[in-house]
Amino acid sequence: MRVTLDNPASAPQPLSPYYSQVARVEQADGSALLFLSGQIAEGATLAEQSRGVFETIAALLKAHGATLADVINIRTYLTDITGLDEYGTARREFFTGTPPTSMTFEVSRLFRPEALIEVEIVAAVPGTE
Template structure:
């Protein structure tokens, strides 16, 4: 039986909604939808590139707490409020994942939970050993 280990986002909504930032079961890590919120503030208001960089840094922190790294990421999913900004978002994604090359999906959504948020991203990782 694989142990289930989770990392909290620290969000006040986590216990209300019933979720965590990331969870590891065996050698698999799943990272929940992550935005550019940091200490209750939106990082990079109006800047999709900066928001995406912050999101990936937050994902990296969660992976590290669970014994993983960005190098273990096999899939990312990006939810964006304006697909016309795909190049800004893709450039930031590429800066972190250029050599790793996970499978990636980017889709436009009507809105995110805060209108200042332009991007939300999920990640899946498989670590090499348990």
């Protein structure tokens, strides 16, 4: 097993130098697990921020040969759970197939005061065998 930490140049860069956006865990069969750090995005509304988050996640996955179809788990942190429907509508724009496993939490605040949402994911990238 090999672990690689990465901030792909082809994706939006992290907001702080203190973390990596992607941990890639290579498996013996050539497959890999991708663990993405929590992602936030700019925007005035929850829907705008949600779309921005999933666009960033898609770019991070693409840099590692994966797509949103490879996502197996989503953890979502909302500062106001009453926005769940608004978030869900935006999420369904990006996840059109069988939905991954999921957990959603309401939190009092996120590390950036303007952030209404933060999303972290795990993806499974098939091997070449």
